[in-house]
Amino acid sequence: MSATTNFSEYARRIKASDREAFADLFRQLREPLIRYVLHIVRDDMIAHDLIQDSFVSLWKLRESLDPGKSLKAYMYQIARNRAMRHLRDERTHESKHEIIRQQSSKEIPVEEWPDASIESASLQKKLKLWLASLPERQREALELSRYQGLSHKEIADVMDISPRTVNTHITLAIKNLQRNIQAAEPALFQI
Amino acid sequence: MKSREHNSLPEELLQGFENGSSDSVEKARRVWELLGTTQDDPLKVPSTEQALQELESVLTDQPHLKKGRADDRMPVRKEKVVLLRRSVFSFVAACSVLLIGVMGFLSLPVTHSTFAGERMAVSLPDGSEVYLNNESSVKYTRGFRQWNGFKTSTRIVELDGEAFLTVAEDGRPFKVKTFNAEVTVLGTGFNVRAYSQDQDRETRITLDHGSVQVDIGGVSTERAVVLNKKGQEAVVKNASVEKSNIIEEGGSLEWVTAWRSSGFVAMGLSLDGVINQIERFYDTDIVVSDGLPQNPTDLIYTQNAPSIEELLTDFCISEGCRFQETASGYHLLPTE
Numbered sequence: 001m002s003a004t005t006n007f008s009e010y011a012r013r014i015k016a017s018d019r020e021a022f023a024d025l026f027r028q029l030r031e032p033l034i035r036y037v038l039h040i041v042r043d044d045m046i047a048h049d050l051i052q053d054s055f056v057s058l059w060k061l062r063e064s065l066d067p068g069k070s071l072k073a074y075m076y077q078i079a080r081n082r083a084m085r086h087l088r089d090e091r092t093h094e095s096k097h098e099i100i101r102q103q104s105s106k107e108i109p110v111e112e113w114p115d116a117s118i119e120s121a122s123l124q125k126k127l128k129l130w131l132a133s134l135p136e137r138q139r140e141a142l143e144l145s146r147y148q149g150l151s152h153k154e155i156a157d158v159m160d161i162s163p164r165t166v167n168t169h170i171t172l173a174i175k176n177l178q179r180n181i182q183a184a185e186p187a188l189f190q191i
Numbered sequence: 192m193k194s195r196e197h198n199s200l201p202e203e204l205l206q207g208f209e210n211g212s213s214d215s216v217e218k219a220r221r222v223w224e225l226l227g228t229t230q231d232d233p234l235k236v237p238s239t240e241q242a243l244q245e246l247e248s249v250l251t252d253q254p255h256l257k258k259g260r261a262d263d264r265m266p267v268r269k270e271k272v273v274l275l276r277r278s279v280f281s282f283v284a285a286c287s288v289l290l291i292g293v294m295g296f297l298s299l300p301v302t303h304s305t306f307a308g309e310r311m312a313v314s315l316p317d318g319s320e321v322y323l324n325n326e327s328s329v330k331y332t333r334g335f336r337q338w339n340g341f342k343t344s345t346r347i348v349e350l351d352g353e354a355f356l357t358v359a360e361d362g363r364p365f366k367v368k369t370f371n372a373e374v375t376v377l378g379t380g381f382n383v384r385a386y387s388q389d390q391d392r393e394t395r396i397t398l399d400h401g402s403v404q405v406d407i408g409g410v411s412t413e414r415a416v417v418l419n420k421k422g423q424e425a426v427v428k429n430a431s432v433e434k435s436n437i438i439e440e441g442g443s444l445e446w447v448t449a450w451r452s453s454g455f456v457a458m459g460l461s462l463d464g465v466i467n468q469i470e471r472f473y474d475t476d477i478v479v480s481d482g483l484p485q486n487p488t489d490l491i492y493t494q495n496a497p498s499i500e501e502l503l504t505d506f507c508i509s510e511g512c513r514f515q516e517t518a519s520g521y522h523l524l525p526t527e
Contacts, residue, residue: 047236
């Protein structure tokens with residue numbers, strides 16, 4: 001597990017105000033973090049700003065870092081909290097009208113995927129649509145595990161739920177996807 | 192780019208499918224693999240290096256002031272020559288002020304302090320760690336560098352109060368100065384206790400690992416003492432150093448550093464010393480009436496000290512006293 005030892009090494013060096021380690025960590029985690037919060041805020045530039053802020057606060061909090069804890073989970077946690085706060089602020093500032101308008105335009109338009117077009121789309125495209133249509137928490141847990149490479153313990157910390165619940169979310173997500181895939185491409189599951 | 196290296200189903204997940212047949216695990220594996228084939232949409236954000244630069248500049252400089260002033264000057268550009276000369280002059284002046292300011296800032300020492308009832312971990316620029324006990328402070332030069340940016344030849348930390356230090360090896364000697372002593376180190380962990388306001392006016396150094404040399408502050412190193420065994424202690428008092436025997440490992444050494452695990456230990460102290468320590472730990476005021484024994488027994492709670500009332504109760508049982516709560520703390524009286 002060279003990746004995890006790397007992160008605790010980073011934590012130790014950043015704690016000691018090592019700017020190079022900070023830059024390395026930024027290069028490694030920035031894009032995955034942007035992609036992660038993008039699902040919450042649904043705007044590239046806002047996601048970018050949130051991650052910049054997250055790293056600023058990491059630097060400010062560096063002295064209190066605990067190298068024994070997962071730095072990666074910690075960063076996802078900071079990013080998630082900021083994204084959630086952003087969403088909350090946005091909601092309180094905007095009129096209800098705005099929210100309804102924005103949400104309907106930001107979410108994947110339902111009309112775009114009637115059965116006909118989904119038939120013609122590539123399996124990869126379909127996978128993404130199915131992913132997007134999973135219940136929010138199932139999708140988030142699966143995403144963190146599959147695409148961000150976090151352990152269940154780390155995901156539990158980030159989402160503030162128990163590792164058992166993480167397991168349940170991911171299991172259900174996979175079963176859901178499998179049902180969808182099997183309906184569309186039964187050949188893929190013939191063993 | 193998504194990380195694709197996690198191509199096999201995580202071990203932890205298998206439990207979720209265990210009740211099902213091996214067939215269902217196989218299907219889950221298939222889904223997991225398929226998920227790895229999706230493509231990310233390109234992000235419409237600045238490049239990582241650009242973002243990093245932006246971040247670095249946010250973290251390094253605060254002077255937006257300079258920019259603001261230049262903007263203010265923009266509309267007054269009519270009397271060209273004079274103004275230009277003046278502006279060149281003021282630019283140079285501003286630059287030198289800024290330079291002096293930056294140099295001044297860099298040469299300012301950094302101080303970290305704790306209040307009574309508070310403890311704090313401080314990371315030094317060389318990777319060494321200082322864990323500060325109640326009402327203590329450390330002071331060191333910024334980055335262990337001189338004003339011109341060069342590294343200082345010695346890492347010097349000034350301490351008032353108590354701290355446990357874990358010193359990182361970086362080739363330069365590491366020194367801890369207290370009001371009356373100097374401790375020189377190379378890669379080691381040790382406890383220094385030097386409350387200059389306490390009546391006993393002593394610096395007590397206890398070694399955990401590595402080695403340290405203890406000198407009397409401000410004078411030659413002739414009477415220096417070297418500690419190189421776990422549990423050895425040196426006490427600097429009245430301009431002399433004394434090396435005590437090795438205190439038992441696991442016993443007293445653990446007690447000396449008990450404060451690091453929120454313990455409370457007052458060992459071998461005068462009544463005054465014990466009271467000072469209680470005041471520091473609980474951030475309270477204690478008034479003591481005459482008639483209490485001057486050399487009380489030790490108070491030892493190696494982990495998670497009790498509430499102040501419990502502690503005072505324990506103390507009073509052994510010392511024969513009672514305590515009353517006052518507006519700002521407690522009053523200790525001898526039992527009649």
